[in-house]
Amino acid sequence: MALFSCILCGSAIPDEIGDPEKKWQKEYRAIYSHPTGYSVTGVGCNGDDWSWIPPSDPAKRWDDDDSNVQLFELPVMRKVPIDGLHGFVVHNACWMLLRRAWGPEDVRVDRLVEICRSIPFPIGTDGLGWQHRYGGLLFLETQDYFPWQEILSLPDLDELPLVVWDAFKNPWDVQNMREILLSCAKPQPVRGTDKTSHDCFSRLPWELREAIAVLLPTADALALRQASVSFLPLLSSSTFWASRFTGNRERDFVFEMHGCQDPTDWLDLYRITSQKSGPPGLRNRCRIWNITKMLIEIVRLERNECLTSTIEQTVAPSWSQVTGDINFDGFETSWKPFRRGCFSLRTIIVPVPCRLLKIGVSTINVGTTSYVTGLRFVADSTPDALIGYISSSETFFTLQELFGFKVAVAPSGLTALQIVGKNGHSSQWIGCLSDVPSSERLIRSQPIKSVTVRLDGFKLVGLGVASPDVISEQDLGTADPPLRETALWYPNKPPNELHLNESSFTGQNPFHTGYRPLIWIRFGGQRGSDLKRIVGLAVQQVPHRLYSLEFLYEGICRSSSSKLGRIRHEAITPGPMFTIDGIGGELITSIAVHVEKDKRPGARDFLRHGLLKCFKVTTNRGREFQSNLACNHPEMRLLPITPGTTITGFYASQNDKGGLISLGVISESL
Ligand SMILES: [Zn+2]
Ligand SMILES: [Zn+2]
Incomplete structure (x- = not known):
């Protein structure tokens, strides 16, 4: 039977257990949605039944000596809902802890289900991919992935941390x-x-x-x-x-x-x-208790019900938006489990009040990061406009006119924002900015009349502004999209002294790409100071795919700032290395690429705009290096740079399967 882990503590609800001390792990309840509402089941026991069959009555147990115990089969966790029926499983011991921490009133099962639906089921794990990572049961992959990719994994079996062993101990009925x-x-x-x-x-x-x-x-x-x-x-x-x-x-x-x-x-x-x-059981309880308190705070976010959902079509295309990696829109499709990113439960358009006094930003802490959960427009002589979920930690910024937002957004949603008023006067970053791509796409030269907010069960997954100066798809190729201001950049927006040579960028207009941050490196170092230390360029590739470019230096350790692109190593053999005599003054002077387009309807968007297949560098000594020599391509396209500048960096977007899918050249006047 499918093995799943508890939505609260993150450890398994196993079907077989030898050790009687671990028997508590088999007993579970489910919180679930059904066509007429939300409920919690009675106590079930995970057996050899190939399915999850708890009692429907919350007061009953699977082993009650009672012929009236009604058991029913429930699709849970990453199983798809059947006719609106779907649940999330929790150890009965953890449910008792939640009840204890909650207090005397009834637990808000409806909100709990809605919040759990907003969390992905990461590949390689058995449960919900909470960013609190269950206090150490899951790890964030930072070796082969960018931290912002939110790739979670189980700990290495050879080095299981203490918290994993503690997780087997009953947290409710603690031994000793x-x-x-x-x-x-x-x-x-x-x-x-x-x-x-x-x-x-x-x-x-x-x-x-x-x-x-x-x-x-x-x-x-x-x-x-x-x-x-x-x-x-x-x-x-x-x-x-x-x-x-x-x-x-x-x-x-x-x-x-x-x-x-x-x-x-x-x-x-x-x-x-x-x-x-x-004792270990008490340590386990302490861990789960802290997670539970965090969850209760999320459940108790004040949700504003007054503003009605808007049909998505009315939002596009005259709006520019920044969103997380939205899997589907709840307005069009009913909810289904997803592996990463987020989903959009509702979209709301809110006019900015005329006599604006201040804007409040609600955030909530989820352990390793925080999310923006709601906004509040405070205006003279009108009631506050509440948008999304209002938390107990609200930060206010005083302004008369709103000119936009700087936004930090992870695949799972908005983690921080900065409010921009007149003359660029702006608030501090509110929320958690570290290791998250950010964008200035939502800043305008005119006061903003209305904003659009996309929400999941507890946070903002998208923010947009009505925008007269939005760039249409027709402009692509005729005008240079102002990438510095419009793209989602990681680790941050490239400074103004760097030329982005937008006209030769092989990717698409960031307005149309969904969640696809542009990553960049400045291999030349500050003002070209590292160019003379470059000894080579290493490429990770498979035929027709380029996964990373990494510069190697004399006397400088390998660091993340010299590598463009991330991919798990086992999949790809180390590629060829091109030696560069940086010490002797050798410089990269031109870049050419082979881009393939698939214009068929239904092709993935980055294929329609061109997928990077291979690239060629030429140096001032006339030496050439081409990745994927076997690639059978027509003539390559040169990526011109601003005359008089030196190539010192690259930027690109990447895709899990496609690797680096676009390339741009950074140059500067040295
Ligand atoms: Zn549990
Ligand atoms: Zn090629």
Whole structure:
């Protein structure tokens, strides 16, 4: 039967288990959608049934001694929905943790399902590809892929981290928990000194000093104790140490102690429930508890229901947009599991209010990154316009007229943005910018009248502005698309002193490419300082495909900044290397390419615009190097550069299967 992992903790829900201690892993529930709404199932047990058949009644268990237990077959996880029926599986133990962290009200199963539907099922893993990576159960591939590609993988079997072993331990019913709690069921002793010397804090009664410490993170409170003798008795304070076990403090996952009034040595308990000293099951609980709290915060994002969805066709083509790697539009197609990127659940067009005062940007933290979840337009004398999902961390920027946005976007959605007002006056980056491609495509020279927002179950997956100066497909080839301003660039927008030689770029207008960042390298270094150290150019290729170009230097270690393109190594044998005598003054002076177009209707967009098949470099010594010598091509096309400049870099777009699919030349005046 298909093996899947729990949407909360990320470890498997196996069908067979020898070790009775791991039996808890087989018991699961599913949250699911059905034609009339959303529900949670009873407790099922993963057996040899080839399918997932939990009880439909949430109050029932698979092993109830009751002939009325109704079991039903449910397509779950990456199985496709059948007539609107589809679910996500969670260990029963993890569900109990979620219930505990949630509080007394009913869990919002509808929102949970909608959020899970917004997460891809990465190839090579058994479950949802959350960017929190389950606190260490999944890894981000950065060796063979760019970090922004969001390629997740399982850890190496030879070097399994501790967290993987802990994940087998029951997080709800922690082994030895009773003994641990019993050992601390005694009054807290006086530790160290309870006498205070005098400093400014000593003028406050002890209860007030204690109340100050309770508000601080533990590390800060202990630092305060070091700095001020008035806080020396803190180690003996039951009030302070007990507060560490309450809501949102670092030991709140020891929920057995919530509301405990019995005499307790809280400091001792604090120590023996630490990551270092606590039992593995408690470590596992702590990990899942933190994930759960993050998820609850996402579920509790305030969703604005007033603004209605817009048919996608009304948005294109007079809008320019920046989007994640959108698999399908929920307006046209019903949801189905996808492997990477995101899907667009709804599209909303919002007019920018005339008397704008400020714009709020909502973000949410998902462990390793953050996402932009919503926008708020605040205007004079009209109610706020709320767009998307409003979070508890909202950042405001004051402006009278909106001239656009700078946007950082990963395949899964918008991770950060910068609001641009009049005269280029702009906000700080709001959100998480690191290792994500960014674009200035949404900046205009005139105030923007309306914006379009595309959303999935909890975040922005696209942002657009109505745009009079959009470039149409007809312009392609007749006018140079201003690539620097319109493309999605990684690692960032190339500085102005670099010539991009747009007219010879073999790729297509970035307005029409969907999610396809342009990656660039400056192999010449700052102002050509590394040109004299170049010893060679290495190429990774298979016939008719070019996967990467990498420059090698004398006295400079290999670094990511000298390699254009990423691909997993095993697939491709190391290609030929072209030696370049940079030390002796040899320079690349021209680039020619062989591009093949497939104009048949239905061909992938990059094939219609031309796929890079091979390329040729020529140096100032008349030496030539051609990749894919076997390629049977007609004459190659020269990529001209601005006269008087020297070639010092390349830019390209890449595709998983096609490798480098386009090429542009960067040159500068040296
Ligand atoms: Zn779980
Ligand atoms: Zn060729």
